[in-house]
Amino acid sequence: MSILIVGSTALDSIKTPQAENPRLLGGSASHAAVAASFFSPVQLVGVVGDDFPRRYLALYRRHLIDLEGLQVVPGKTFHWSGEYEANMNHRRTLLTELGVFETFSPTLPARHRDSQFVLLANIAPSLQHHVLGQVRRPKFVAADTMDLWLNIALPDLLKLLKRLDLFVLNDSEAHQLTKEDNAFTALKKIHKLGPKYVIIKKGSHGSILSGPQGFFLCPAYPLHKVVDPTGAGDSFLGGVMGFLAAAKGPIDANFRRAIVYGSVVASFCCEGFGLTRTTRTTRAQIDQRVKELEELSRF
Ligand code: AMP
Numbered sequence: 001m002s003i004l005i006v007g008s009t010a011l012d013s014i015k016t017p018q019a020e021n022p023r024l025l026g027g028s029a030s031h032a033a034v035a036a037s038f039f040s041p042v043q044l045v046g047v048v049g050d051d052f053p054r055r056y057l058a059l060y061r062r063h064l065i066d067l068e069g070l071q072v073v074p075g076k077t078f079h080w081s082g083e084y085e086a087n088m089n090h091r092r093t094l095l096t097e098l099g100v101f102e103t104f105s106p107t108l109p110a111r112h113r114d115s116q117f118v119l120l121a122n123i124a125p126s127l128q129h130h131v132l133g134q135v136r137r138p139k140f141v142a143a144d145t146m147d148l149w150l151n152i153a154l155p156d157l158l159k160l161l162k163r164l165d166l167f168v169l170n171d172s173e174a175h176q177l178t179k180e181d182n183a184f185t186a187l188k189k190i191h192k193l194g195p196k197y198v199i200i201k202k203g204s205h206g207s208i209l210s211g212p213q214g215f216f217l218c219p220a221y222p223l224h225k226v227v228d229p230t231g232a233g234d235s236f237l238g239g240v241m242g243f244l245a246a247a248k249g250p251i252d253a254n255f256r257r258a259i260v261y262g263s264v265v266a267s268f269c270c271e272g273f274g275l276t277r278t279t280r281t282t283r284a285q286i287d288q289r290v291k292e293l294e295e296l297s298r299f
Contacts, residue, residue, distance in 0.1 A: 001040060001117060001245045002040055002043055002066070002245065003036050003041070003042055003043070003115070003117040003118070003119055004043045004045065004069075004112055004117065004118045004131075004135065005033050005036065005042055005118075005121060005238070005241075006029060006044075006046065006106070006121065006123065006127070006128065007027060007028035007029030007119075007120070007122055007123045007144075007234070008026075008029055008030075008080075008101065008121070008122065009027040009029050009030055009044070009048050009077070010026045010027030010030065010079065010080050011023040011024065011025070011026060011052070011077050011079045011080075012025075012026025012027070012079075012080050012230060012231075012274055013079070013080070013082075014082055014274065015082070015094075016084045016088070016227070016228060017085070017086050019273070021274065023053075023079075024273055024275070024276070025274055025275050026080065026230065026231060026274050027046070027078060028121035028234040029044060029045070029121045029123075029234075030044075030060075030231075030234075030275060031121075031234035031238060031275065031278070032119055032234045032235065032238030032241075033063070033065050033238060034060075034063050034065075034235070034238070034275055034279060035234070035235040035236070035237075035239045035242060035265045035266075035278065036119070036238040036239065036241055036245070037065055037242065038239070038242060038265065038281070038283050038286060039242035039243045039245065039246040039261070040243075040246045042064075042065045042066065042242070043065075043066040043069055043111075043112050043115065044060065044065050044067060044070050045070065045106055045108065045112065046069070046071070046104075047070070047071045047072075047078075047100045047101060047104045047106070048070065048071070048072055049072075049073065049074070049076045049099055049100045050072065050074050050075065051076055051077055052077045057072075059275070059279060062279070063279070068109045068111065068112070069109055071104075071106065075100040076099035078097065078098055078100065078101045079097040079099060080096050081093070081094040081095040082094060082230065088226045089204075091230075101123075104127065105127075105130060106130070106131065108134040112134075113134055113135055113136050114136055114137075115135055115138065116138060116139035116245075117138070117140050117241055118131075118132060118141045119142050119238065120132060120143035120144070120160075120164075121234055121237065121238075122144045122145055122146050122149075122233075124149065124156075125145070125153050125156035125157040126153065126156050128160055129156065129160055132160075140165045140166070140241075140244065140245075141164050141165050141166070142168065142237060142240070143160060143164050143166075143167055143168070144168045144169070144237050145167075145169060145173065146173070147173055147176060150176045161190075161193040161194040162193070163194070164195040165196050166195055166196070166198070166199065166240075167190060167194075167195040167197075167198050167199075168198075168199045168233070168237050168240075169190075169199075169200060170233065171183060171201070171203075174186040174200045177189075177190065178190060183200050183202075184208075184210075184215070186200065187208065187215075188210075196211060196212065197209065197210070197212075197255070198210045198211075199240075199259065201233055201236065202220075203220070204223070205220060206218050206263065207220075207259065209255065209259055211255060212252060213252055218259040218263050219263065219293055219296065220266075221264055221266075221267035221289055221292070221293055223270055223271065227271055227277070228270065228272065228273045228274065230274065231269050231278075232266040232269045232270050233266070235262075235265045235266045235268075235278060236262040236265065236266040238262070238265065239258075239265035240258045240259055240261070240262035241258075242261075243257065243258040243261045243262070244258045260290055260293055260294075261290060264286050264289040264290050265286060267289065268281045268285070
């Protein structure tokens with residue numbers, strides 16, 4: 001089953017203590033789409049300007065990502081820039097230039113309106129709403145967000161939460177939303193806002209799923225060296241949704257394995273700048289790391 005993904009399609013300029021890489025292929029939807037493409041066909045909805053390198057379009061195509069919903073319009077592509085400290089958990093946003101995203105209001109191609117799996121990757125909640133509103137009868141809808149939207153678009157986000165099956169956020173965002181320090185109490189409060197499934201991500205400490213079958217604690221794959229964690233959260237959710245869309249049987253029966261797959265795809269993302277490592281990954285390498293994680297966490 002294919003999966004519809006909307007979010008930012010960006011050029012990312014990323015600085016770490018070791019290196020600086022300007023204008024990489026980035027954006028929440030790009031990371032999520034490549035991650036999901038290891039498991040299911042992907043339909044990407046986004047917008048880029050006429051400065052968007054053709055080789056990046058080719059890269060999406062190499063992952064068999066359907067680009068009918070990706071508009072190329074006159075103007076500048078969304079440009080984001082961030083700088084990491086020696087401790088890669090600390091990042092500073094240097095620049096966010098919305099460019100062509102400022103006026104983006106997509107009309108979904110007819111083929112996309114019957115999508116059953118919908119991933120609303122990080123972007124303004126009003127845009128997430130706008131896209132979801134055009135899908136006829138989605139079977140499973142997931143969304144991600146960021147601190148910015150909790151600060152400036154909370155009413156829109158709260159409206160969106162009522163329409164979601166799965167909401168994913170990191171631990172600091174969960175605290176911001178619920179004012180709770182305890183992740184398990186925060187999860188309870190977030191369910192009350194709408195979603196049946198909630199995942200709190202804790203970076204290199206893994207993630208917690210809460211759903212009808214209770215909690216699941218998913219480990220992160222142990223990496224000795226993180227090159228650039230940008231997009232790890234998007235890759236995680238892309239992997240989870242791609243796996244769920246491809247799996248047979250009920251969602252509940254597949255969810256735990258889906259999260260482990262998401263966690264593994266995110267680990268590849270962290271091993272290179274932007275999408276450079278993820279796009280060189282194979283399904284066999286992903287399966288191998290899943291096996292290793294299984295060994296590491298069995299008792
Ligand atoms: P993450 O590391 O999970 O926070 O995701 C980083 C990705 O989010 C980068 O590729 C950015 O292009 C994208 N991004 C940064 N700021 C925004 C924003 N305000 N809206 C949408 N996407 C963003």
